[in-house]
Amino acid sequence: MLHLVWLKRDLRLYDHAALTAAISAVHQQGGRLALLYVIEPGVWSQPDSSLRQWQFVRESLLDLQQQLAQNSALWSVAGNMPDVLSALLQQLEPQGQSFTLYSHEETGNLFSYRRDQAVRQWCRKHQITWHEYAQNGVRRASRSRPHSRDDWAAHWAAFMEQAQHAMPLLSECPWLPCPLPDALPVTALPTNLGYDQTPCPGRQPGGRSAALALLSSFLHSRGRFYRGSLGSPLTAEHHASRLSPYLAWGCLSVREVLQAVRAAQQQAPDTRWRNSLAAFESRLWWHCHFIQKLEDEPLQEQQPLHPAWAGVRQFNAAWYAAWANGQTGWPLADACMKYLQHYGWLNFRMRAMLMSLASYPLWLPWQQPALHLARWFTDYEPGIHYPQVQMQSGTTGINPPRMYNPTLQAQKQDPQGVFIRRWLPQLAQVPDSWIHQPWGMSQRLQAQCGVTIGRDYPAPLVDFEQATRLAREHIRQLRQQPQYFSNAADIGHQHGSRKRRAAASSRRRTINPDQLRLF
Numbered sequence: 001m002l003h004l005v006w007l008k009r010d011l012r013l014y015d016h017a018a019l020t021a022a023i024s025a026v027h028q029q030g031g032r033l034a035l036l037y038v039i040e041p042g043v044w045s046q047p048d049s050s051l052r053q054w055q056f057v058r059e060s061l062l063d064l065q066q067q068l069a070q071n072s073a074l075w076s077v078a079g080n081m082p083d084v085l086s087a088l089l090q091q092l093e094p095q096g097q098s099f100t101l102y103s104h105e106e107t108g109n110l111f112s113y114r115r116d117q118a119v120r121q122w123c124r125k126h127q128i129t130w131h132e133y134a135q136n137g138v139r140r141a142s143r144s145r146p147h148s149r150d151d152w153a154a155h156w157a158a159f160m161e162q163a164q165h166a167m168p169l170l171s172e173c174p175w176l177p178c179p180l181p182d183a184l185p186v187t188a189l190p191t192n193l194g195y196d197q198t199p200c201p202g203r204q205p206g207g208r209s210a211a212l213a214l215l216s217s218f219l220h221s222r223g224r225f226y227r228g229s230l231g232s233p234l235t236a237e238h239h240a241s242r243l244s245p246y247l248a249w250g251c252l253s254v255r256e257v258l259q260a261v262r263a264a265q266q267q268a269p270d271t272r273w274r275n276s277l278a279a280f281e282s283r284l285w286w287h288c289h290f291i292q293k294l295e296d297e298p299l300q301e302q303q304p305l306h307p308a309w310a311g312v313r314q315f316n317a318a319w320y321a322a323w324a325n326g327q328t329g330w331p332l333a334d335a336c337m338k339y340l341q342h343y344g345w346l347n348f349r350m351r352a353m354l355m356s357l358a359s360y361p362l363w364l365p366w367q368q369p370a371l372h373l374a375r376w377f378t379d380y381e382p383g384i385h386y387p388q389v390q391m392q393s394g395t396t397g398i399n400p401p402r403m404y405n406p407t408l409q410a411q412k413q414d415p416q417g418v419f420i421r422r423w424l425p426q427l428a429q430v431p432d433s434w435i436h437q438p439w440g441m442s443q444r445l446q447a448q449c450g451v452t453i454g455r456d457y458p459a460p461l462v463d464f465e466q467a468t469r470l471a472r473e474h475i476r477q478l479r480q481q482p483q484y485f486s487n488a489a490d491i492g493h494q495h496g497s498r499k500r501r502a503a504a505s506s507r508r509r510t511i512n513p514d515q516l517r518l519f
């Protein structure tokens with residue numbers, strides 16, 4: 001019997017529930033072990049995939065290969081997962097052999113959701129057992145345990161307190177060399193997969209070794225200034241943990257990071273440091289809280305959570321292209337888009353601002369902007385991404401709309417225009433007093449600074465005040481639909497965090513309409 005561990009978004013060996021279970025089955029039942037990574041053309045041709053994500057995954061696999069003992073078996077095979085499994089069974093059956101499949105549960109995009117359904121069907125048809133394990137605080141509903149958010153926080157806390165799975169003694173495992181003729185050594189993996197091929201010269205390197213170094217630098221030095229540094233793209237670059245791609249692709253487990261943070265908190269030399277680490281810990285709770293939303297409603301990738309929002313906004317190809325290429329005329333937004341293109345990462349507040357600008361003043365449907373950001377995020381995590389996108393574009397019905405004013409944000413987060421000038425060199429000579437609103441400069445001043453607005457740098461696509469007034473009016477009308485607030489109450493009941501206990505008790509009956517009118 002072969003015990004086959006299918007690696008997906010869990011590119012590590014440590015704290016790996018599926019690997020631990022497979023090894024324990026080998027010890028108890030006998031048989032051999034292998035790790036499988038499938039390069040699925042379906043995954044890498046999805047419009048949310050990109051070269052930068054693939055490069056990160058490829059580096060993570062190379063790093064993982066280095067951690068394996070010499071004789072161990074990491075198979076990498078290209079193909080659709082059910083076809084790969086069929087080919088494997090064909091090789092094993094003539095020798096009277098079969099296999100058991102082990103993996104983590106994945107809350108991925110709709111493609112991976114349907115792929116997993118196909119794999120489940122395939123396993124049933126061929127009488128192959130597939131064991132799946134949770135890898136974070138997300139809870140999968142089943143017939144015996146229907147979805148409920150009521151005791152979710154307790155479930156999350158219990159999962160995070162469990163002991164981590166130890167690093168297995170790999171040299172003692174009986175590995176099975178790959179019997180599939182078209183398997184590739186990890187060193188020969190393709191180099192250029194992904195739908196979007198935009199280069200990303202500042203991308204974070206993939207792999208657990210890089211992840212551990214980053215975690216250590218965060219816990220022991222950078223993390224001290226975490227709190228208070230997250231809003232500005234200038235400070236967040238250094239003091240945010242930057243662990244997101246390593247969590248998204250599973251080079252680190254959320255549990256190991258959380259337990260490391262708690263240990264560091266015990267030793268933190270001062271209150272500032274302790275508070276920063278506590279703030280960081282709360283983000284790890286959000287991580288799972290958001291992924292749970294997509295787990296419970298996979299169609300969120302395509303449809304608004306609140307049905308009243310379906311088909312409300314109009315696509316404007318020229319405005320979308322300007323937004324996606326950093327040509328909106330709002331300097332901080334454009335600088336952020338250039339920065340994201342270069343680094344594959346952006347701090348939370350600026351992600352929220354970009355999404356909000358697409359959704360309110362530009363009134364674009366969220367789906368295209370969501371795909372654009374997904375492709376450019378090396379840390380693309382569907383379970384965080386789509387619920388965040390829907391939250392920032394107001395389509396959940398349960399979050400008050402946040403219309404980030406790009407000029408006010410720029411004045412606050414980049415008061416001297418250091419970030420703006422770095423990413424928009426055509427504005428390098430613009431004085432501080434105009435750097436956040438260069439369209440207001442006189443012709444003479446423009447000539448003095450060597451920039452012509454409308455030629456070297458665009459004027460804003462729309463007047464922000466006017467456009468957001470219109471957006472508010474659209475929203476006001478939507479909320480007059482008879483079912484609007486009762487639908488919102490149901491959504492709150494299904495996806496709400498239950499963090500505010502007092503509000504939670506009445507949530508089933510109604511959501512306070514005033515809360516939704518706060519903007």
Ligand SMILES: Cc1cc2nc3c(=O)[nH]c(=O)nc-3n(C[C@H](O)[C@H](O)[C@H](O)COP(=O)(O)OP(=O)(O)OC[C@H]3O[C@@H](n4cnc5c(N)ncnc54)[C@H](O)[C@@H]3O)c2cc1C
Pocket residue numbers: 240241242243244245247248280283284286287288290346347348349351352355374377379380381382384385386388389392
């Ligand atoms: C429109 C939009 C899309 C987003 N898409 C993604 C995505 O695809 N992948 C992704 O990892 N994050 C996403 N985020 C959340 C957040 O912006 C990033 O997690 C964060 O900027 C990553 O940087 P960091 O690791 O330094 O974060 P830190 O502040 O150091 O946080 C540590 C970890 O906590 C989690 N986390 C932090 N903030 C949030 C949050 N607001 N919601 C949920 N989890 C959070 C992440 O796993 C993060 O790595 C999105 C936010 C917005 C507004």
